[in-house]
Amino acid sequence: MGSSSRSARRRHAREWRLAVAAAVVVVLGVAGYAGHDVYQQAFRPDAANTSADVSAVPTTDTRRQVLVxxxxxxxxxxxxxxxxxxxxDTEEASADGRPITVETVGRGDGPYLQVWAQTSPTAxxxxxxxxxxxxxxxxxxTQGPAAATYCAA
Structure with missing residues (x-):
């Protein structure tokens, strides 16, 4: 009699696990469908949804701008x-020794730019x-052939 009550308990536990698993599948399916429906309504280009709330999206960089x-x-x-x-990183070269000038816009308080430069052995x-x-x-x-220098600001 002990083994039949044990097998009844096992069968009952198995049925319980199946019922819980089925309930989870149903709940997730309904939630997934509802989420899909909300997504479709939010992004459908119809007359009911012609404007988007962009108040939380920054439109401009408000940091201080400087010419570098x-x-x-x-x-x-x-x-x-x-x-x-x-x-x-950007690389540039001057084959004839003419100056190179770069202008850019820096934002915030810096640092804005770092520069490494080196001459040929003939300079x-x-x-x-x-x-x-x-x-x-x-x-x-920096002076001398193949001179190298570094600047930052």
């Missing part, structure tokens, strides 16, 4: 790499300058 100007000069060929505040110096809103913040000059 970089100038690199040398008496011979040189190359430079500058990194903006977003971490984007005798390299100079980099960075101005922020026409105020020189950094100026470095």
């Amino acid at each position: 100007e970089l100038t690199v000069t040398s008496d011979g060929p040189f190359a430079l790499t500058y990194r903006d505040a977003d971490g984007k 005798s110096f390299v100079r980099c300058e960075i101005a922020v809103d026409n105020d020189r913040r950094s100026r470095e000059t």
